[in-house]
Amino acid sequence: MSHNSQQLNDRSLQLLKTLVERYISDGQPVGSRSLSKDSDLKLSPATIRNVMADLEELGLVQSPHTSAGRVPTVSGYRLFVDSLLTVKPLNTAELTRLQSGLSVPQEATEMISAASKLLADLTQMAGVVTLPKREIVCLRHIEFLPLSHNRVLVIFVTNEQEVHNKIIHTAKVFSGSELQQAANFLNSIYAGHSLHSVREALLTELQDTQAHINQGMLDAINMAQLTFNQDSIKDDYVLAGETNLMGFSELSDRDRLRTLFDAFNQKREVIHLLDQCMKAEGVQIFIGEESGYQAFDHCSLVTSPYSVGNEIVGVLGVIGPTRMAYEKIIPFVDITAKLLGAALNPKSQSPL
Amino acid sequence: MSHNSQQLNDRSLQLLKTLVERYISDGQPVGSRSLSKDSDLKLSPATIRNVMADLEELGLVQSPHTSAGRVPTVSGYRLFVDSLLTVKPLNTAELTRLQSGLSVPQEATEMISAASKLLADLTQMAGVVTLPKREIVCLRHIEFLPLSHNRVLVIFVTNEQEVHNKIIHTAKVFSGSELQQAANFLNSIYAGHSLHSVREALLTELQDTQAHINQGMLDAINMAQLTFNQDSIKDDYVLAGETNLMGFSELSDRDRLRTLFDAFNQKREVIHLLDQCMKAEGVQIFIGEESGYQAFDHCSLVTSPYSVGNEIVGVLGVIGPTRMAYEKIIPFVDITAKLLGAALNPKSQSPL
C-alpha cells in the first residue's frame, strides 16, 4: 500500500480522496468536471483527466465504460482507508443511542444481540457480533445426569448464570449416585475457577496424584476431562439487519444476494473471517474481494475485536456494500466494541 | 367455495383445473388455444374463450392485460386446491431421502432442523418446522442456583435430556443450601411426571396440605410455581432454505423480498400463522393474501400439524410462491409431518 502512496504526489492523493468521498456519497461514477469543482485544488478538468489516467494505470480507479466517470477499485478504497480518510466522530444522537442501548444490565447473550441490532440500525447495514469466547469464564456449578447406556448429560454453569449442556460418552456405565458424587467432588474443588485453569489442573491432577485419590474422584476427573477437553463451546455469531443489505443496488442482484445470505446461514465462512479479526489490535477492514470469499466480493466488512478486562473475547462489525461511509463506520465500530466490552465486564455489571 | 364449484358445470371446472396446472407448470398466462389442446375436451379455442369469460366473471381467473392469457386468482387457486386437484404421490427417491433423513436417531432439536432442511431441499422452497410444544414432556431433574439478591437460576431437564433454564425472582432471599433442599424435595416427588401434571399437583398441594408440610417444602413449591407458571417455553420455529425463495421472480422484487425476510426474522407473524394451523386436522393451506399478513401476499403456505403419540405438538410446512405445485407439495408435507412425528416418538427413539 505504501508502495502506491509513495509513488504518487500529494495532488493525486488529494484527488483520489475526493473522488472516493464523492463516489461514496452519491454512487455515481465521478467525472473530471465535478472533481475539479469539488477539490480545493484549482485545476481544470483536463488536468484532472491526466491525473485520472495515472490513477487508472495504477489500478486505483477504473471507469465502467469509455465515457463514464471513474469509480474507485478495491485498491483505491484500500489506499483511501489506510492513509487518506479523515474519520468523522459520531454525533451525539448516535452516541447516546449506543450508550443507552448497551448500558441496561441484562444477560450476556441479550447484550450481544442488542449490540448487533444497534450496529445494524444505526448504520442501516448488517451488524454482526460474535459470542464471546468463554475462556476467561469461571465454573460455577456442574451436574451429571445419566442417560441410556454410557451416555451422560453434563450441565454446567459458567460466569454466574450461563447454562451449557453437553452429552459425553463415558468409558463405563455410571449410576445416578456415582455421578452425583463426582459432581459434588468437582463442585467442591473447582467452583469459582476459570475453565482454563480447571482444564490445566485436571491434567496435572491425573498425572501427579493418581496414587492417593480414590476411584470416585478419578471418575469425576475423567468426566470433567471429557466435558472440557476442547471446543465445548462453539463459535457463533449474532447477525442483525441482513435485510438492510437488500436495499443496496450493488447487492440486490439475485444471485449475489443469494450467495451472500447462504453464507450467512452457513456461518462457516463468516466465522472464519471474523476469527481472523480477533488477532487484529484495532479496527480491521476487508474490502470487496480482499476477504477471499466469493460471497463477500461486493461487500466490505469493518470489524473490531472487543475485550472484557484485558482479554479479547470477541469481534463485532458491520457488513455493507464496498461503497460505504468508512469515515463514519470505522469510528462507529470502534466505539461500539469498547462500549460492549465495558458493558460485558462483570465488575460493571450492575446487580439489577 | 362449494358456492363456486356448484354454480359451475363440470366442463368449466375441468378447464379451470387444466388452466391452473398449466400455469403452475410454466408460469405463463395461458390462452384459449393452448388450453384447447391441453384439455381432453375437444373444444375450439372460441368456446374456451366463452368459458374463460365466465370464470373471469366469477373471479377465478384474470388476465394481466387485454391480450394475454388467463392466470388463476387466489380464489381460483383455492377452488383448485379444495376440489379439483389430483395429488401426486412422492416418488421413491424423495421418500427414501425423507425416511433416511428422519430415521437417524438424534436430539429432538436436530431432528427438527433436519426436517426443515429436508422440506426446503426437496421442494426447493422454504421449509419451516415449529419446535414441539412440550406439554407432554416429563420433568427429569431440577436445580436451583442462587444469583445476586432474590434472583434464582433454575435449571431443569425435561424429556430425558433437554435442558432449559430460567431466572426467577423469589419473594425472599434463599441460601444455596436452602435451594439445594428445595430441589431435592422437588426431584424426589415430581421427577418422572409431566410438566402439566406437576403444575396441577402444585396447585392442589398448595391449597390442601398447607397445614402439614414444613416451610422448606412450601418454598420449594413456590419456586416450582414460579418456574412452571406459564409460557416457560417460548414458541419458536426453525426455518430453512429461505434463500430458495430468492429464485422466484414473483418474490424476487426487492421490497417484497425484504418484507418477507423481515417477517421471518420478526417471527411473530409467522408463529401466529403457524399456530392457527395447529388446530387443523390435516394439511392446511394459505394462499396469497388469505394469510392476512402483507408479507405473505405473494406466498402460499402449506402446513400440517405433527403429533407425537396422539397429541399434536407442532406444525411444519413449506413456504413458496402462490404458483407452486400443490399436488406434489401437499402429500409431501403430509408425509413429512407423519415421519417427523414418528421419529420424535420416544418409544421409537433408538438408544443409540
Next chain:
DNA sequence: GCTGGCACTCTGGGTATTTGAGTGCTGATT
C-alpha cells in the same frame, strides 16, 4: 506543466415500428 478545444464514444431515454399472442364478438352451422 497546465489548459482550452475538439473529436469521439458510450449510455440512457425517448419514439416509432413491427410482431405475435390472445381476446371479444358476430354470424353461420349443427
Next chain:
DNA sequence: AATCAGCACTCAAATACCCAGAGTGCCAGC
C-alpha cells in the same frame, strides 16, 4: 342452444433508431 370459424382489435415485448448528455483522450498553444 351450444359450438365454432373468422375477423377486427388490443396490447406487450422486441427491435431499431435517434438524440442528448456526460465524459473521455489527445493535441496544440500558453
